[in-house]
Each structure stands twice: as structure tokens, then as C-alpha cells.
Amino acid sequence: MFAHMSYDDENVHLVFKYNEEYENDLEIHKSTTIQSLFAKQAVENAEAVLEELEM
Amino acid sequence: MPTNYSKMTISMFKEYLAYKQLPEWLMEEIQTGGLGDELLREAKSNKQGMVRILHLIEWIHVIQNVLKIVKALALEFGTVEILNHHNSSFKFRVLRHNKSIGFLFGLMETRKEEFAVSEYSASQTTLEQIF
Numbered sequence: 001m002f003a004h005m006s007y008d009d010e011n012v013h014l015v016f017k018y019n020e021e022y023e024n025d026l027e028i029h030k031s032t033t034i035q036s037l038f039a040k041q042a043v044e045n046a047e048a049v050l051e052e053l054e055m
Numbered sequence: 056m057p058t059n060y061s062k063m064t065i066s067m068f069k070e071y072l073a074y075k076q077l078p079e080w081l082m083e084e085i086q087t088g089g090l091g092d093e094l095l096r097e098a099k100s101n102k103q104g105m106v107r108i109l110h111l112i113e114w115i116h117v118i119q120n121v122l123k124i125v126k127a128l129a130l131e132f133g134t135v136e137i138l139n140h141h142n143s144s145f146k147f148r149v150l151r152h153n154k155s156i157g158f159l160f161g162l163m164e165t166r167k168e169e170f171a172v173s174e175y176s177a178s179q180t181t182l183e184q185i186f
Contacts, residue, residue, distance in 0.1 A: 002172070002174045003163060003172045006181070007151060007179060010150065012132070012149050012151050013146065014147045015146045015147075016121075016124065016170070017145075029112070029113075033112050
């Protein structure tokens, strides 16, 4: 993520925003989580489901 | 009837959160104005009240990351106010308590891996940001 801190005498504002690196990590996380879920549930048509998820 | 493995309802998701023993406040955030209001909007957008599982997984991942940030900020600054959140950004406000700019940079530098932050910057608040 990209973080920006803006400050005045009393407050600090912090903005956290996804960047490309975070988006990539997120995609990997989603993919591995889904695969692990399907592996546990032994879904026979996992390939078809993954295709559907990618739509 | 074919089962739809790519979507689930919010209530099924809440059961999953409970099963995984995730914090109760996560469930409470799935409401209008909460951190999970986007999931609620998606569920309301179709008759079956379904949300894509990929969106739910993404939400858990992001929200756990946000929780880490909020906890760390709370330790340093006390109260943390979540000003707004959108698909890909979160904005917080904390009281500065006379902490120096060096302290802010030091905080981000030491916590950047934990926060999943790859780049950061700091500047004085502008009038535009206030209004």
C-alpha cells in the first residue's frame, strides 16, 4: 500500500491506498485461499468453478 | 440444481467468520456505513442476497490489515478515528500529541512491513485537505 501522513499542530491524517504491489499480493492471496478452500472441500468441478470465478 | 460455489449470502459469511473465530466486530461492520457496507450493497443488488466469495476473501484480508494498522496507531496515539474508506483506500485521524515529524516517519519505517506499506510520504495538511 501507499501511505501518506499529513499533519498540523493538533492532528495527523493517515491515508492508506492500494498500489500495484498490494493489488498483486491480494490477487495471490485470493487465489491461494480459494484453491485451499476447494482442496479441503474436494470439489470435483474445481476447474469449472475457478473458471467461473475468473469471469 | 447446480450449486453456486462462487457466491454466498451475508448470513452464511457471518457463520463462516464465527467458525473461524474472527473478531465479532468484523460482523458488526457489515452494515450500512460500516467497513463492510460495500459487501452489503453487493448483497442488496441481487434478489438472492449473494456476494462473490472472492470479494469476501478480499474484504477479510484487507480488514485484517486495517485492524493491524488501527491497533498500532491506537497504541501510539490513543483514539483512532476512521474518517472514510472506499474500495481501495482508508483514511484515519489521530491526535498528534506533540509527536515530531521524525516520530511519524520512524513509526512508518518500523511498521511498514506489518502494515503492508511499500511507499510512504508526509506533508503538512493543506487547506484543501481540511475543507
